[in-house]
Amino acid sequence: MTPKDLVLALFSAAFLNHDPEAARQMVSTDYVQHNPQVPTGTEGLMGLISLVGQAGMTATTHRVITEGNLVVLHNTYDNADAFGASSLAAFDIFRVEDGKVVEHWDNLQPIPETTASGRGMTDGAVEITDLDKTQENKALVLGFVRDVLGGAAPENVSKYMDPEVYMQHNPSIEDGLSGLMAAIEAFAAQGMIITKFEPQFAVAEGNFVFVATDAVMGGEPWAFFDLWRVEDGKIVEHWDVVSPIPSEMAHGNGKF
Template sequence: MRATTMSAENKKIVTHFYDQLFSYGNLDVVDELVGTTYTNHNPQGVDGPEGLKGFITFFRKTFPERTKTTHRALAEGDLVLLHSESAAAPGATPSAVVDIYRVEDGRIVEHWDVIQPGPETVVGGHDLFTTISEPVASQPDPNADTAENKKLVTALFHELAVEKDPTVFERYAVESFIDHNPQHADGVAAATELFTGLFAGNPEVTIDVKRVIAEGDYVAVHHHLKLNPDDRGFACIEFFRVRDGKIVEHWDAVQPVPETSRNENTMF
């Protein structure tokens, strides 16, 4: 019960902080809720509360009409994850933004993110954000078995990352699961074909799972995908919705790891 209460308290802290900072530019919330040891893994960001204030000031000056809409929020323990839609101006093609914050003693002390520009075309016909599977709800189901759902998605990634088995979705997903990745078609057959090609064409590919955050029927996986040992790779955050013991829907955000960074924290 204490862990559940802590997760809820941390989610409240982060969602309030995020709304005040990005919707209103309220820098006072940084002094109120950000720790002095704040570590930023965004390659364009710097550490510390003052660095965060500087970034937000620059961001809002550069993009005065930018809009942000948070579609789902997950919290587990000291980690809170927000999946948001961000557009440079009303009507502009939005990017998918996934932020992960670590909260310690009521203050935000660490941040990771993955940002993916919105695509011009999509294979499956779905946007990057909407929940389609029934029951339609973007926020976690409080009655769902978080532990079992996390166990299922963790097992899937083990079989992908360690065993490199492209058939995993045949065991862990419904046949016609919905895929919001703009380059992927729906369903098990398409996922099997995708990973069969990935493993065959990149025999040294690695999928290094960094953290898994689960709440209710939603499970998010933050990982580092590298096609070969010399590849800088991609920062990836994937969401899975699990209903009745099977994956029914999938979203993700993928960002190439840049050659240079303003900090030494890595994206992971």
Template structure:
């Protein structure tokens, strides 16, 4: 029985734990475009990464997995040269993986509301609302984060229920005070371009570019859960984009 795209990705990540080589066959050997800028392009780059694993190998615990047309995206806890939180995105063509993006961040201590980078619901529902939910997230990123229309935030986020998993930030609208705190301390959270929006049911992923902290060129991978047309929960993985001179492939982050 043919596996779904989502099942293939989960099997590939689980193979980090088992050593099973079968899921490697889900990657197109003639076309594999890598956007992890610390890895070489193509299947050879993937195999080199696996062959140079630390003693004990890599470990992967897939917390959430979603499928949107030709794309699969996952929220995973890795042991990848130390504990990491990650969001991976895979593109398929004709049943094979042909492209990969990711963001990884060291696992942090629980945030101001005691939430981790991984906890919270995993249940996918409201499949009939996938496209509508993607539009809501696109509107939030575009109008509130890109165009700074902060007064419109309640058009997109539930004002009485907003669960936050970002490290060092609290639940609720008070969490947005972090932006003011950053500004007062000469730091920035600046979204400059929305690259991709993917979703399945009540979960939506936005992949954006901008600046963070001391102005570092940054990739923002934001995962949202929606309920009744509003965002009610948020996880993210934020990663600095390395200088081009240090890239191991020429495909760019996005």
């Protein structure tokens, strides 16, 4: 199986069929877990599968982005109260080696009833196009992250996006560059100033680019998992899942 096929099969076994023994066949014996609440290793995953099965948690996958041995799933979890809310938006990232899933990262965020832009956290475009532009689009997005979000050269923003064409799925931010800048100013006024924004890895496929970032906001550690869609050399759409990084975890692997 391809990495994508393997990850989708594992995800189906774990979160749709709640079948730990089927899932066990697809993960390595030294499976590395980065979800802060779940113990690392194969048995930690088996326990999670049993828990979500008992809770009746269901999952819907909206997008799948694959590059090399990394596979990103953009998901919604329902009946997810065991993880903090009845409905959660999530990004799950899996690493595949030698025909087994060997590592997992994720970020989860409660889905609010209303959003600033009127868009949901997971709706919008899904079609993967422009496969020949994957690396070009990846470089564009990483430049935007470095210059605009990381603050290296925010004056270059028009190089990366049309100020008027930026469809926003973050529930707190309105569309367009004006919406993004207004949100940054509002967060700063609340003391939520970003002082660190360091991408840990990026996964790109055609017109979609995912970036996982280790950040410090308001003096506290946060994880930003972002997905951007690129069209004709400009960023046009954005989804994210943002969560604080807890000081205590069920393992020693860290968030990243």
